[in-house]
Amino acid sequence: MAGESPAHVETLVTCAAQLPPIIVHRPSMRVIDGMHRLRAAELLGRRKIAVRFFDGPEEDAFVLAVQSNIAHGLPLSLADRKHAAERVIASHPQWSDRMIASVTGISAKTVAEIRKSAGADSAGGAGRIGKDGRVRSSDVTEGRRLAHEMIIKNPGLSLRQVARAAGISPETVRDVKNRVMRGEDPLPQGRSRELLGQGAAGTLATSAALPVTPASAPGSAPPSSAVIERLRADPALRFNENGRDLLRLLNLHTLRTEDWNKIVDSVPPHRKEAVAHLARDCARKWLELASLIERNVVQA
Secondary structure, eight states: OOOOOHHHHHHHHTOOSOOOOEEEETTTTEEEEOHHHHHHHHHTTOSOOOEEEEOSOHHHHHHHHHHHHHHSSSOOOHHHHHHHHHHHHHHOTTBOHHHHHHHHTSOHHHHHHHHHHTTOOOOTTOEEEOTTSOEEESSHHHHHHHHHHHHHHOTTSOHHHHHHHHTSOHHHHHHHHHHHHTTOOSSGGGTHHHHHHHHHHTTGGGGGGSOOOOTTTTOSOOOHHHHHHHHHTOHHHHTSHHHHHHHHHHHGGGOOHHHHHHHHHHSOGGGHHHHHHHHHHHHHHHHHHHHHHHHHHHHO
């Protein structure tokens, strides 16, 4: 909000190390990150500077600018970060407080206060997108009720399985599960008697007698297109270059069956063998990537 810092530009002018590329919003050609580096290059009389382009709406470009400037370089002031949070709340009201906090460099509690003071405390009954890209209800009452029913019917389900189905966080599921085990209401402050009804509340005492079904019972995995949509909403992928490359590659596999058939029909007879060989080579690379990712998950 205070503009560029001449002192920081002078520091970059005297810096002997190679500076990272600036980031530019391709549709508008505005600098997202690196104005001080650009000014330093101009003072040094350089005609060219390394650039990485960002393709996307201006709202996402602003988010990337804020996220970049809290990670390195001249840090944003607290006033800058709070002002940025106000803009992100206005442009991305569906994002959770924790998600906005992660890109603006302030606490989730501060984001909640800013959201409330701006009159944007309510999500209109819709869910909010968390840091993991999943949508969760802004009112966890219904999610707690559903989690309570799932735990009673199938105590063998994991926290993540229940959280995914109920649209709440695993920690909230853990709290519901602990309350069930202690014979308490699944909602805090004793509200569940009103919201869940006497029938659901009465099952607390008999939960131990219910049969346990296998943890794999929830159903099959969601289709690839649904998974890719969740990945697109994840800021950890959207706002870094490697993540965007991955999303572009995965997006190629969302083609409909008829589109794949058109591609097959378009391959000329004298190139079929070569294309088939490349397709198998691509498949092997995807399998190698899957193995590396799974190995990293195990090590983590």
